[in-house]
Amino acid sequence: MAQLQRIGIVGGTGYAGAELLRLLVSHPQAKVVAVTSRGDAGTPVADAYPQLRGVVDLDFVAPDADNLADCDVVFFATPHAAAMHDVPALLEAGKRVIDLSADFRLRDASLWAQWYGTDHVCPELIERAVYGLPELNRDRIAGADLVACPGCYPTAVILGFKPLIDAGLVDKDSLIADAKTGVSGAGKSLKPGFLFAEMHDSFKAYGVAGHRHLPEIRQILGDLAKDDVGLTFVPHLVPMIRGIHATLYGRLNTQADLQTLFETSYAGEPFVDVLPAGATPETRHVRGGNMCRIAVHRPGGGDTAVVLSVIDNLVKGAAGQAVQCFNLMIDAPENSALAAPGALP
Incomplete structure (x- = not known):
């Protein structure tokens, strides 16, 4: 122990x-x-x-x-x-x-x-520093003395794209990430744009010209692709307290069983849950928990893969992922202090 x-x-x-x-x-x-x-x-x-x-x-x-x-x-x-x-x-x-x-x-x-x-x-x-995404760097995290935990958007986007890029199934030059976050992602500092009267009953894109998480996502996806990637990343702010929902688009270059690919890719991962075919994850299904829930679709049987990836931005997107890394660093069970499911409603 x-x-x-x-x-x-x-x-x-x-x-x-x-x-x-x-x-x-x-x-x-x-x-x-x-x-x-x-x-x-x-x-x-x-x-x-x-x-x-x-x-x-x-x-x-x-x-x-x-x-x-x-x-x-x-x-x-x-x-x-x-x-x-x-x-x-x-x-x-x-x-x-x-x-x-x-x-x-x-x-x-x-x-x-x-x-x-x-x-x-x-x-x-x-x-x-070791990039602290256990699903990519589990062994290196275990031996690290400095871990750089990923951002919340990068966690959802990277985990969603990873199986497709690993398998070489998508055009790496035309990836799209359309992502939404709750207001807790902006922290506790008082900003007019995050006041209740400003946020309630509204929904907006921000950082369209460039968001700080963009180079981080490109760096890691590029590592997976072993080459530079072309990524359009547009974040949005929605009137909820916590959660990330990333809708990811990749142009397929071959036919494949995407459901089996994702299930196989994340088999045995304690904090990635690939949902059954046809399912759609919701942010409330991960609230307060360290799970990333993913579903993969091919609308109309066409040539575009659509991946839905949801996390709690404060847990798997921040503190929970940090504790997951801590567990690896001290050789504790990876789910220590993280085993509880998310809270509903």
Whole structure:
């Protein structure tokens, strides 16, 4: 059995940090010993999250090295361009780091700077980071000391396209990802476009000219294809709290049994569920759980594969995936703290 790991969560007041706490407090090999917040240092965690009263008896602390000194594993649930300032010292001190932000996802530091608006402060660590999608990198994650957890959109899109690209069944130059997210994907900061009166009864595309997740998706799909891919990615904001629904289109270059392909590709994967032929997954069917549910269709028997891929953006798209990686890193059962199904309604 894996040894008990002392856990630090940097950025504990955001939605992803809250999900990490919710999951890790029930993990048999994890003990959360530090939860950081610059603005709430000194206040009880349970004041921010009343659902954790009687479960988490900690105060928020400032995010400095002394407060993380007793940790074996540190999770970063911080905005982009924050973790990279602290990760080098933590690795030097022998900590293992799981970063939920984008700081170490892109292998090209100049491309990262272009999309995130600032220079990377430790580009020498980018190659050291392992992309934290277990369905692609399970063995490498197990031996890593720095894991870059994928974004929520990339998780749904990559898992949806992977079997088709692996099998060489689609034109890699004309892939389309039409994806929707709930408002929790934008975090807790107050923004006019995310107010209830602005979001309710509305539905809009955004980032059409280019979204930060686009280079990440292209990078990983390109790895699968062993070549550059052509991808049109259009995200949308819908008036729900949580969830990602990705509708993916690929032009088939040959006839194949797509249902069998997907079932075979994900046979034995604990957190990918390929639905029966003709099914359509819904975001509410994964709410609160770490499952990615996928269905594959060929409308009218034509030459276009349509893949429907749904996840909870805060779980499989963030905190749950991070815990899944943590389980691999400490040689715990991969479903530890993640086995509960999603919540309905």
